[in-house]
Amino acid sequence: MPTLQRTGKEITEIYNRQVDTVYRICFSFMKNTADTEDMVQETFLRLIRSGMTFQTEEHEKAWLIVTASNLCKDALKKWWRKTDDIESPSLHLSTPPFEVNHVLEAIMELPANQKTVLYMYYYEGYSAEDIAAYLKCPASTVRSRLSRARKTLRHKLGGDF
């Protein structure tokens, strides 16, 4: 992938275009606003420093979703190693200024790889094939993760929740 140093104006435009998406995916991993903001900033810094350029805004969004997911997973892994039995940062670290309902809570408890495909499929509307291409895995794996995520949500929330 070619490198490109962007101007502040270009960065601001990308940020304004994609920050809501990146914030949503990061919050679903980090579960509190302070850590989410760390990860959002880290994701955009990663984009800036990588110099990545994209053919379309959809590619740009997908790259940010995948990168944000990976950064969050890495951050949580390191955090887990240091805290042994604590699964993830507490929701009470910083209360979000929006409602975390029972569906969102259940989604946030899903394994990382299921959470990412669930977000890309249901919220962003990517096809399983597109998600597979972005995640560099077979489409069958994406479908399998979606299926397991739905099964877990049904089990936790009941019926069509």
Place this chain on the structure above:
Amino acid sequence: MEKQKIYSAFDNIILSKDSANRMLDNILSASEISPERKDGNMKRIGKKPLLIAAVVIVMLLTMGAVIVKLSASDLVIGESFFPGKTYTDNEGNEITIPDETRDIISLQGVQDSPNFKAVQEWRDFKDSYDPDFTLLHEADANGFVRPEAYHAYGVYTQEMIDKVDEIANKYGLKLAGAITMVQKEEKDIFFDTLGFSRLHREDFDEYVSYRSGYFYECGNFQFNFSIKTPNNTSLSCDMRYCDKAYFDTVAFSVDVDKTKQYNYTTSDGTEVLLMIADEWARIFCDREDAFITISIFNFSSSTTIALEDVKYAADAIDFSIKPNV
């Protein structure tokens, strides 16, 4: 039903405008965007104000005013024009940000210092270099890979690399070297590598919480932490350390006339300059061997930052630190 509930759950996650703006400021600051690159239209400060400033300094010195405290005007490199924009916020309101001309402030040292002259020369070069970004796009197309040692300078051609070397040699400055990013969970790497255990004074232990940042091979760094003040205000602070033996090009854009400035002596006797605007503040400390800047935002609310909170932050920070690399 299932699809709609999953969609709604994600849709509940809403980013506030204040948080979005604060993060963007942090990102632009941490990515070391050169102010002139924000619009490609940086202008040099006029000669007349410099002449007036020089006359005033001579008058003060001849009047016996020997104590020269740090002033924002000592740090002004030039001006830059920032075009306005209109956007729609989360509530659907159309927000217009007007055009603005801001001063460009050195974060390396005061006027006439080698570090100030070096950053000014670099900015003059970049101001006229590749104005239509042709070379940038060529570099992009040709897969230019920036050498690690030049990471701090945003170069994308050999000519820019040569210019960095030329300016650094001219002013006897060394290059910052490779960068290391540090996340919150890795902050021990930051402290262990740089050879100190904290950036704050010991008696403020319980009020300071460290987050993330980066450092260069030479020890120059930027690190984010929060300070809780007696007013129960949570301040987000980015501490930037610039060793004067090294070439650094990061600057800060601000309309100095729209800020309030105070010279302040911290409780441990360090002379600093406080600069306060509506929603942010900066602390500048000009040491003989290093220039330290603290960028402060108010985490607790979007209201103005109180002078007493900024003074508290200045008292809490250890301005005597020196990376041991």
